[in-house]
Each structure stands twice: as structure tokens, then as C-alpha cells.
Amino acid sequence: MIDMLQLYKHLDFEVLPPFRLSADPLQLVRDALGQCTRCKLHATRKNIVFGEGSPTARVLFVGEGPGADEDEQGRPFVGRAGKLLTSLIEKMGFTRQSVYIANIVKCRPPGNRDPEEDEVAACIGFVQKQIAAIAPEVIVTLGSVATRTLLKTDKRISDLRGRFHDYNGIKVMPTFHPSYLLRNSSQKWVTWNDALMVLSALGLEGQTKEEKEEGGAR
Numbered sequence: 370m371i372d373m374l375q376l377y378k379h380l381d382f383e384v385l386p387p388f389r390l391s392a393d394p395l396q397l398v399r400d401a402l403g404q405c406t407r408c409k410l411h412a413t414r415k416n417i418v419f420g421e422g423s424p425t426a427r428v429l430f431v432g433e434g435p436g437a438d439e440d441e442q443g444r445p446f447v448g449r450a451g452k453l454l455t456s457l458i459e460k461m462g463f464t465r466q467s468v469y470i471a472n473i474v475k476c477r478p479p480g481n482r483d484p485e486e487d488e489v490a491a492c493i494g495f496v497q498k499q500i501a502a503i504a505p506e507v508i509v510t511l512g513s514v515a516t517r518t519l520l521k522t523d524k525r526i527s528d529l530r531g532r533f534h535d536y537n538g539i540k541v542m543p544t545f546h547p548s549y550l551l552r553n554s555s556q557k558w559v560t561w562n563d564a565l566m567v568l569s570a571l572g573l574e575g576q577t578k579e580e581k582e583e584g585g586a587r
Contacts, residue, residue, distance in 0.1 A: 394502030395424045398495060402475065408491035410476035410484075416443035420471030420499060427571055428463065429505040430454065431496070432472045432546060433514035434484050440477035445470045450547035454511070457547070461564050462573065469503050471496065473518050483514055493518065500539070507567050508539055512546030530563055533570065542567050 399419050405411055418435040421444055430446075438448035446454045455465055474484040474492045484492075496519075500508065510516040513526045519536050520543070522529070529543040544563040545556055568574050 393424065395420075395499065398498045398502055401498070402495050405475065405491075408474075408476075408488045410474065410478060410488055413479050414476040415440045417475050418443055418445050418472060418477075419475055420445055420469060422465060422469035423467050424469070424503060426467065426469040426503055427506045428468045428509060428567065429500065429503055429507070430458075430468060430470045430509045430511060431515045431519065432470075432511040434472050434474040435477040436481050436548075437477065445472055446547070449551060453547040453550060457560065457564060460561070461568060469499075469505065471499055473515050489514075489518055500536070505539060507570055508536060508541045509563075509567060510541060510543045512549065515546075516541075516543040530559070531566075533566070540570055542570075 402417065402419065405417060418439045432446065435445065436448050436450070438451070439445055445451070454470070458465060458468055473496055474488050475495065478484050478488065508519065510519055516526055516529055517523060519541060520529070520534050526543055526545065530545065534541040534543065542563050544560045545553075550557050550560060565574070
């Protein structure tokens with residue numbers, strides 16, 4: 370019980386989630402989120418899209434919010450943009466199961482618009498707790514919303530990508546959102562350069578695909 374309370378404290382919960390025998394930090398965050406009604410997005414969603422992947426992932430990918438396919442399935446990045454992200458992850462030598470994928474907001478903004486400030490404010494605490502629970506070595510922010518939110522900046526993604534930034538001692542690599550790359554395929558090589566920098570930071574460059582997959586999760 371003492372260990373459980375210490376875990377709750379580490380994740381900075383103001384109110385304790387429902388008691389569970391499991392001490393899975395990510396499950397505690399999901400329990401605390403519940404069937405969230407903290408912002409207006411809950412009124413139009415079909416499913417909460419919490420995130421998925423390895424709870425001990427070395428790399429965490431963070432987008433802005435679910436789209437129509439994600440809202441339907443309750444999983445992040447499963448539409449056309451998701452297929453492109455999966456391709457990038459696999460090209461890096463990982464699998465979706467060995468990394469973690471999440472979004473800044475957990476419910477779909479109507480019409481796939483950008484999340485509004487009050488919606489981000491309602492969700493950001495859960496994103497922060499996910500990061501604390503996973504403790505990745507690198508966070509890859511996909512697009513301007515995720516990048517600006519985590520780095521607390523108004524700078525453009527084009528001015529921030531291509532070099533590492535810091536989030537509470539964790540390396541952050543901003544890069545273009547896959548949906549942007551679907552419209553601007555010539556920029557895919559730029560995102561791949563960002564991905565190579567992530568691999569370099571993890572000490573994975575020059576390894577075989579099999580070695581990279583083994584190193585994808587601790």
C-alpha cells in the first residue's frame with residue numbers, strides 16, 4: 370500500500386484514482402482520466418483515445434488529437450496519417466508495440482480542427498502523467514500543437530525541428546505531423562533526418578533492424 374501511495378505521489382495526482390491491486394503507472398493515469406467530461410470535446414466524441422504501446426518505451430510520439438478513424442476505434446494514429454507514422458516507426462527499426470503513441474487531447478476536436486486552449490488545459494495534466502509514467506528517453510512531438518504545448522513556445526515547427534529541446538530532462542525532437550507530410554511529401558526526408566537524430570541519441574545508429582527492435586523497449 371505504501372508503494373502504491375508513493376507511485377500516486379510520483380505521478381502528481383491531486384485526487385487518488387480508484388484503488389487497484391495493479392501498480393501499473395499508465396493504468397493509474399487511465400483510471401484517473403475515467404470517462405472524462407472535463408471539456409466540451411466529450412459531447413461529440415465516440416471514444417476516448419488514451420494512447421497505446423509499451424509502458425517502458427524509450428521513444429514517445431505525441432500528436433495533437435484524434436481524427437475520425439481514431440475516434441471510431443479508440444486508438445491513436447490509425448488513419449492515413451497513422452499508416453505513415455507506422456511506416457516511419459518501422460523504418461527506424463521499432464514496432465508500434467515497442468514505442469508509445471499518444472496525443473495532447475484524448476477526444477476528437479470536431480472537424481479535425483486544432484484543439485482549443487481550454488481543451489488543451491483540461492487534458493495536459495494527463496499527458497504529463499503519461500510522460501512521467503513511461504519516462505522515455507526521447508519524445509518526438511508531431512506537429513505544432515504538440516510541440517508548442519510541451520515546449521511552451523509560440524515558435525513555428527519549422528524553426529524548432531532538426532535539433533533537440535528539453536522537457537523536464539527528457540530530449541524532445543519536434544518534427545512534422547504525418548498529416549502534413551501527406552500533403553507535402555517532399556518534406557518526408559526532413560522528418561527522416563529528425564528520426565536519424567533520435568536514433569543517434571539512443572545509440573542505435575549502425576545497428577541491424579533486429580538489434581534496434583530489441584532495443585525498442587526496456
